[in-house]
Every structure is written in structure tokens, then in C-alpha cells.
Amino acid sequence: MSEQKARSTFDPSGVGTNKRSKELGKIYVWELPVRIFHWLNVVAIVVLMITGIYIANPFVSASIPEDAYYSFLMGWVRYIHFFAAFLFTANLLFRLYWVYKGNTFAKSNPFRISFWKETWETIKHYLFLPNKKKHYIGHNTLAQLSYWIFIGLGSIIMMFTGFYLFFEPQLASFFGGFFSKLGLIFGGNSFSIRSWHHLVAWGYMVFMVVHIYMAFREDWLSRNGTMSSIVTGYKTEKEEDIEEKGKQAEGDKSA
Amino acid sequence: MLKTKQATVYEEALARGFSRRDFLKMCTTLAATMGLSFKDTDKVVHAMESNSRIPVIWLELQSCSGCSESFIRSTHPKAESVLLEMISLEYSEVLSAAAGHQLEEAMANVLQQYSGEYVLVVEGSVSDDEFITIGGRSAKSILEEAVKGAKMVISYGSCASWGGIPAANPNPTNGVPITKFIKDKPVILVPGCPPIAEVMTGVIAHIITFGEIPELDHLGRPKAFYRHRIHDKCNRRAYFDAGLFAESFDDVGAKQGYCLYKLGCVGPTTFSSCAEMRWNGGTSYPIQSGNPCIGCTEKGFWDNGPFYTRRAKIPGTQTTINPEKVGLAVTGATLAGVAVHAGVTAVVKKKNESSEERGES
Numbered sequence: 001m002s003e004q005k006a007r008s009t010f011d012p013s014g015v016g017t018n019k020r021s022k023e024l025g026k027i028y029v030w031e032l033p034v035r036i037f038h039w040l041n042v043v044a045i046v047v048l049m050i051t052g053i054y055i056a057n058p059f060v061s062a063s064i065p066e067d068a069y070y071s072f073l074m075g076w077v078r079y080i081h082f083f084a085a086f087l088f089t090a091n092l093l094f095r096l097y098w099v100y101k102g103n104t105f106a107k108s109n110p111f112r113i114s115f116w117k118e119t120w121e122t123i124k125h126y127l128f129l130p131n132k133k134k135h136y137i138g139h140n141t142l143a144q145l146s147y148w149i150f151i152g153l154g155s156i157i158m159m160f161t162g163f164y165l166f167f168e169p170q171l172a173s174f175f176g177g178f179f180s181k182l183g184l185i186f187g188g189n190s191f192s193i194r195s196w197h198h199l200v201a202w203g204y205m206v207f208m209v210v211h212i213y214m215a216f217r218e219d220w221l222s223r224n225g226t227m228s229s230i231v232t233g234y235k236t237e238k239e240e241d242i243e244e245k246g247k248q249a250e251g252d253k254s255a
Numbered sequence: 256m257l258k259t260k261q262a263t264v265y266e267e268a269l270a271r272g273f274s275r276r277d278f279l280k281m282c283t284t285l286a287a288t289m290g291l292s293f294k295d296t297d298k299v300v301h302a303m304e305s306n307s308r309i310p311v312i313w314l315e316l317q318s319c320s321g322c323s324e325s326f327i328r329s330t331h332p333k334a335e336s337v338l339l340e341m342i343s344l345e346y347s348e349v350l351s352a353a354a355g356h357q358l359e360e361a362m363a364n365v366l367q368q369y370s371g372e373y374v375l376v377v378e379g380s381v382s383d384d385e386f387i388t389i390g391g392r393s394a395k396s397i398l399e400e401a402v403k404g405a406k407m408v409i410s411y412g413s414c415a416s417w418g419g420i421p422a423a424n425p426n427p428t429n430g431v432p433i434t435k436f437i438k439d440k441p442v443i444l445v446p447g448c449p450p451i452a453e454v455m456t457g458v459i460a461h462i463i464t465f466g467e468i469p470e471l472d473h474l475g476r477p478k479a480f481y482r483h484r485i486h487d488k489c490n491r492r493a494y495f496d497a498g499l500f501a502e503s504f505d506d507v508g509a510k511q512g513y514c515l516y517k518l519g520c521v522g523p524t525t526f527s528s529c530a531e532m533r534w535n536g537g538t539s540y541p542i543q544s545g546n547p548c549i550g551c552t553e554k555g556f557w558d559n560g561p562f563y564t565r566r567a568k569i570p571g572t573q574t575t576i577n578p579e580k581v582g583l584a585v586t587g588a589t590l591a592g593v594a595v596h597a598g599v600t601a602v603v604k605k606k607n608e609s610s611e612e613r614g615e616s
Contacts, residue, residue, distance in 0.1 A: 057565065057579050058517065062498035065507070073498025126596075128603060169487045171472065180473045187570065188474060189554045190484070190524035195567035195578075202582030206589045213593040217600060 023239045029105045029138055030233045037095045038230055041151075044088035045204055051081040052201055085162055092155050104245070105138030110148060115141050135222075137237050137245050143214070150207040154200050161186055161197040261307035264463065267340045268303075278303070284331045288457040289464070290479035302464040308340070309463055310365055310373040312401055313347035316394045317387055317421040317430055318379025322412040323349040325449035329456045330536035337456045341463055345373070348389075359390045362401075370404035374462060380414040380421050381436060382428035398436055407468055408442045410434070411455060413551060416446040416476075423557040424573045434475075441468045444475040448551035453532050454480045474554075476526070485522035485548055488530035491515065509545065519563035520547030527552040 030038070053059075054077045062071035098106050109115065122142035124131035133140070139147070164183040167176040168190065186193045219226040229235045262270070268278050282299040286292075291299070315323070327334045327350070338344055344351075346362040353361060365373055377398065384393035402408060413419040415433045422430035434442055445458055458477055461469045469477040486492065494500070494514040501508035501515055514520070522530075525548055529540040542548055547563055550556045560566030560575035567578040 053579060058498060058500055060498070061500055065499065065511075068493035068497035068499060071497040071499065075496040075498075077498075078496075128599060168484060172478065172482055177473070184473070190526070191521070191550070191553060191555075191559050192568060192570065194524055195575075196570060198567040198578035199569065199582075202578065202585060205582065205586040209586060209589045209593055213597065217597065221600070221604065 024236055025239045025242050026234045027137060027237050027242045027245070028103075028233055029229055029235045031103055031106065032233065033094070033098055034102060034106050035230060035233060037091055037098070040087065040091045041095075044084045044091060045208070047084040048081060048088060049201065049204065051077045051084065055081060056198060082166060085159075085166070088155070089159055092151070092159075095151075108139070108144040108148065110145065115144075119145055135241060137235060137241055146207065146211070150203060154203050154207070157186075157196060157200045161193045161200075164193050165190075165197060261343075263305060263307050264303040264340050267308060268336075271339065281332060281336060285457075285460045285464070288331060288453055289461050289469075290457075299460075299464050302466075303341075306463055306466070308343040309459075310369045311342045311344050311346075311376055311459075312362060312365060312373055312405075313344060313350075313376040314378065314398060314401060315348045316377065316379035316398070316415070316433075317382050317419075317428065318412060318414050319420075320349050320378075321449040322378040322455070323347070325447075325452050326411070326455050327452075328535065329452035331453060332456055332460065334452070334456070337459060342374075342459060356390075366401065366404055372406055373404065374459075375401050375405035375408045375440075376411055377408060377415045377433045378411045380418050380430040381433055382421065382430050386428040395436065398433060402437050402440055405440055407462070408433070408437055408440050409458060409462075410442055410444045410446075411450060413446045413448045413554075413556065416444040417554040419448065420557050423555075442475060443468050443471065443477060445480075446476065446552040446554075447527060448556070450552070451480075451528060451532055451534060454528055480528045480532075481526045481552070483526065483528070483531065485525045485527055485530045485542070489522055490530065490543055504545075515542060515545075515547040517565075518547045519561075519565055521550035521553070521556075521559070522548040525550040525553050 055074070058074060060073075062073045064070040099108060118133070118141040121131045121133040122140045125133040126142070160179065160182050163175070164179040164186075167173065167179050170176045171180050183193045186196045215226055215230075218224070223236075225232075225234065225236045265278060268281070269275075273281075279300065282303055283293075283296050286296045286299045289299075313323070327338075329337060332341070338350070345365040346358065348358075351358050351361075381394050381398060384395060387394040389397060410416045410433055414421055414430070418426075418430050418432050421428055422432075434444075443458055445455060447454070454477075457480065458469060461477070461479070469479055472478050472481060486495075489495070491512060491514045494512070495516055499508065499511075499513045500517045501511075501513045502517060503509065504518065509515075509518075516523075520542065522542060529548070530542070533540045533543070549562045550559065553559070558573050558575075559568060565577070566575035568575045
């Protein structure tokens with residue numbers, strides 16, 4: 001009873017129980033493509049953010065205050081921004097494919113009622129309220145939802161508005177025409193589309209802060225190697241959870 | 256007053272003392288203004304020799320007459336050659352010699368006699384009925400009557416095209432662009448506050464030459480004049496790419512002709528021919544003379560934040576913010592929230608652990 005109570009309030013993996021040492025096992029959670037995606041995405045977002053802020057508000061000037069001939073500072077910053085943007089896009093398209101192809105931890109399906117019920121329980125859990133959140137070896141549903149919103153929807157907005165801005169000098173071209181029509185969703189004119197691009201960019205920063213905090217917090221509370229798992233792929237979990245997940249995965253395959 | 260058989264543009268020109276050579280020169284200039292290839296000059300010549308002047312009705316609604324003022328400063332083609340030889344301006348409040356009932360009668364005549372042939376030019380946005388009446392009738396009813404028989408509609412200026420300054424927040428007169436009342440006629444949007452004179456005459460020249468509307472972009476503006484951003488054609492662009500910016504209006508950078516980006520130039524979000532055709536016969540344009548672009552051809556330019564600062568607009572509102580400052584503040588707030596959450600987590604963890612210890616011992 002006391003163990004159950006502790007679990008339901010705060011200690012999802014039963015850190016405090018002395019039984020845990022004999023039941024622990026390793027489980028392969030993040031496959032190599034997922035880890036590569038994650039770190040490429042980190043690099044792309046950091047580079048895009050720094051170069052993006054420079055483009056929006058050039059905080060340093062070229063070192064040679066002479067004719068334009070001698071420097072190409074903004075030019076290079078823009079090149080790097082565009083290069084990182086293409087990397088980001090390709091990377092994200094791959095991850096979308098991996099939602100379909102990857103293992104059970106790479107998947108997410110928000111079109112289930114249980115997804116939203118579990119999300120509600122998870123929200124209560126993070127607000128330190130009584131809840132029925134279960135322990136997740138992969139992502140909990142609230143985390144999954146945050147990826148759909150920030151990495152999914154946010155990226156789509158950034159990509160569409162970004163490519164509009166990229167092709168803006170050649171609106172008569174095929175891609176220019178395509179993205180200018182798509183830009184009508186974001187208000188149609190250049191200023192509105194640019195505003196979307198600026199504002200959603202800061203959404204990533206908010207996401208990044210929360211995401212990194214949550215990862216450290218999980219590592220700290222569950223002692224399951226969350227932080228190292230994004231490098232090695234393995235988490236240390238209780239055998240009973242691993243077995244349960246294994247059964248689920250079997251069920252996934254047969255279904 | 257109205258001739259039954261209209262003379263062609265060429266005949267009108269000869270009658271006014273043009274030589275054949277002058278006429279051909281005018282046609283060549285026109286072709287260049289319209290963005291046609293030199294080879295297509297003969298099309299312009301042919302059109303001017305065979306087409307008669309086009310009757311034009313120029314309505315002025317919620318406007319400052321700035322568009323008319325810009326129009327009469329056209330240098331190639333010269334405004335007088337457009338007005339006297341290419342079009343037959345039947346109604347214009349600024350330029351007509353006649354006034355009052357005489358003028359209103361002239362318009363009624365044209366609407367009847369040239370139904371389906373005349374070009375309707377509109378300057379200014381449409382307000383609620385009580386705010387603008389001409390000859391005792393509301394702007395909306397005048398516009399709707401004039402549109403009925405029009406061959407096509409040219410919307411001169413940002414007010415007619417987007418609503419413009421009369422429609423700026425809080426929009427006291429409920430100003431709306433004319434496109435709201437025109438559903439079944441082609442409309443050419445020629446935004447700008449005012450548009451460049453040569454762009455205005457160029458659009459008319461295109462209509463006379465080809466008898467149809469020019470190719471329009473996804474927002475309804477003629478591609479020939481609105482396909483390029485000012486930023487991409489700017490004479491200061493090299494300084495932007497180099498990373499050399501004027502920091503204030505009176506610093507060394509401004510003197511050197513550095514990029515005005517940090518002074519809030521909105522050239523990067525503005526589509527117009529200013530940087531290519533320039534103003535006053537190709538003399539200069541705002542950025543060249545040291546003033547950041549205010550983006551007057553763009554929709555809602557008056558509400559896109561104060562001039563001379565870089566802003567971003569919160570979608571669906573009129574509110575503009577500095578995205579870097581607000582973004583940093585929001586990220587800072589998130590960090591603070593995370594710190595509080597971590598603190599609470601630590602306290603709860605400690606409590607759980609100590610209660611378990613007590614339970615065990």
C-alpha cells in the first residue's frame with residue numbers, strides 16, 4: 001500500500017524501494033537513427049537560432065569599416081542559416097518517416113482517447129497533484145504532445161515561412177510561386193510571414209529550456225540513465241516494466 | 256462634347272504637333288517602362304496606331320489626392336502625353352476643368368455611352384456611407400454604379416488596394432479596400448503611398464497596348480512592377496551583405512551610405528520598383544537619399560509598427576513587438592518557472608525519502 005501510494009504521488013519508478021537493485025535491466029530505447037536525428041536537430045536549431053538572431057538584429061558589424069567590398073559578414077551568416085535550414089528540413093522529414101518505421105519508443109499516436117487521458121494524468125503529476133500517471137520507459141504522452149506541437153507544428157510553420165523568405169527574391173520561380181501561395185495562410189504579405197518566423201523561433205527556446213530541464217529531472221528522480229540514453233540508446237529500467245513494454249511491442253507488431 | 260468617332264492615339268499625337276519620330280520614341284520608352292523587350296516595340300507602335308484613346312473615369316474616395324499628384328509627375332511617358340493622347344480622362348476631381356453638376360453629368364454620360372469600354376480608376380478606400388458623399392451620394396453607391404459598366408478597374412494607391420491610412424487602426428470610418436465591392440471585374444492593384452508615377456502610367460500603357468490587364472501576382476499586383484523586393488535591388492544592398500550598418504541617422508555609417516537595416520528599413524519586406532525605376536524621373540528614392548523604406552506598398556504598412564524600428568506583428572492582432580526582447584523575456588520567465596519547479600521537486604523528493612526512511616526504521 002505504501003509503495004503504491006508513493007508511486008502514485010511522486011516516485012514513479014520506485015527509486016526509494018530497496019527491491020530495485022535486483023530487478024534492474026537494460027533496455028534499448030533510442031535507436032541509432034533517432035539519436036542521430038536528435039543531435040543533428042540540436043546542432044541545426046542552435047545554429048539557426050544564433051544566425052537567425054543575427055539576421056534579425058545584427059549585433060556586430062563587419063570589422064573593416066570601409067567599402068562593402070572587403071567584408072561579407074551578413075552574407076556568410078545568411079549562408080550558414082540557409083544551410084542549417086536545409087539540414088533541419090531533411091532531418092525532420094526523416095524523423096517523420098521514422099515515426100512510422102521506428103521502434104515502439106519512436107512512435108506516437110495522438111488520435112487515441114487514452115493519449116489525452118494519459119496526458120491529463122501527466123499534467124497533474126507535474127503539478128504535484130494526486131494522479132494515476134504510469135511509468136514510461138520512452139516518452140510520456142505530455143512529452144509526445146510537446147514534440148508534436150513544437151518540433152512538429154512549430155517546424156512546419158518555420159519551414160513554410162522560412163522557405164517563403166528564402167524564395168522571396170524569385171517569386172516568379174516554381175518554388176517562389178508555391179511558397180507564396182502557401183504564405184497566404186500566414187497573412188500573405190511579407191511582413192506577416194516574417195513575423196510568424198520570428199515569433200515561432202522563440203517557441204523553440206522555450207521548448208529547449210523545458211525539454212532539457214525535464215530530461216535532467218527524470219534522470220535525477222528515476223536514476224534510469226535518461227541523460228546518457230540519448231548518447232548510448234540504453235536506459236536502465238525495472239525488469240517488470242521492460243517485460244510489459246516487450247509484450248506491448250509484440251502486440252504492436254501483430255496488430 | 257463627346258466625339259462619336261474617336262481618333263487613334265497616333266492621330267491625336269500628330270494633331271498635337273508630334274513628328275513620326277517623336278511618336279516612335281514615345282512608343283519605345285513606353286515599351287521599356289512596361290518591361291517589354293525592345294523587339295516588342297512594334298507591338299506598342301501598332302497598338303498606338305490602331306487603338307483610340309481609352310475613356311477613363313478617375314474616382315477619388317477616402318484619399319489625399321496624393322496618387323493624382325504623383326500621376327501628373329510622370330516623366331516617361333510624360334503625364335501630358337498620357338492625359339492628352341493615350342487616355343481620355345472623362346472624370347477626375349483633381350484634373351477636370353469642369354466642376355459640380357457639369358462634371359457629374361459628364362460622368363453619367365460616359366457611364367452610359369461607353370458602357371463596357373471605359374477603365375475605372377479608383378484612388379482611396381471606401382468608408383461607411385456617412386463619412387464620404389460626392390454630389391450627395393455615398394462613396395459605395397458611386398463605386399458600385401461606376402463598376403457596372405467598367406471594362407476593368409485600376410486600384411491606384413495603398414488606400415484603394417488595402418485600405419491604407421484611412422483604414423489604419425482604429426479605422427474610425429470602417430475604411431475597406433475597393434476589392435470588397437468588386438467581384439466580377441478584373442482589378443489591378445497598384446499599391447503605394449503614392450505609387451511611382453511611371454508605374455501608374457505604365458499600367459495604363461499596358462492596357463492600351465494589349466487591351467487586357469497585365470500579368471498579376473498572387474496578391475493581384477502587376478508582376479512587371481511588383482515582382483522584386485526593394486531589398487534585392489537596393490543600391491545599399493552590398494553594405495547589408497558586408498555587415499556594415501548605420502546605427503543612427505547622424506553617425507559615420509550613415510554618412511558613408513551604409514545599410515539602413517538597423518534604422519528600421521523595411522525594404523526586406525516590401526515589393527516595389529522604387530530601387531529600379533526610382534522617383535521623379537529616375538532621380539532618387541527614399542533609401543538612396545538616406546531614409547529607411549517605410550514599406551508604403553505593403554498591406555497595413557501604417558500598422559506594421561512604428562517607422563524606423565524593426566518589429567514583428569503578433570498574428571491576428573495589430574500589436575507589434577520587438578521579437579528579440581520579448582523572446583528573451585519569455586525564455587527568461589520559462590527559466591524562472593523551471594527553477595521554481597525544480598525547487599518544489601527537490602522539497603517533495605526530500606519529504607518522500609524521509610517519510611520512507613521513517614516507515615522502514
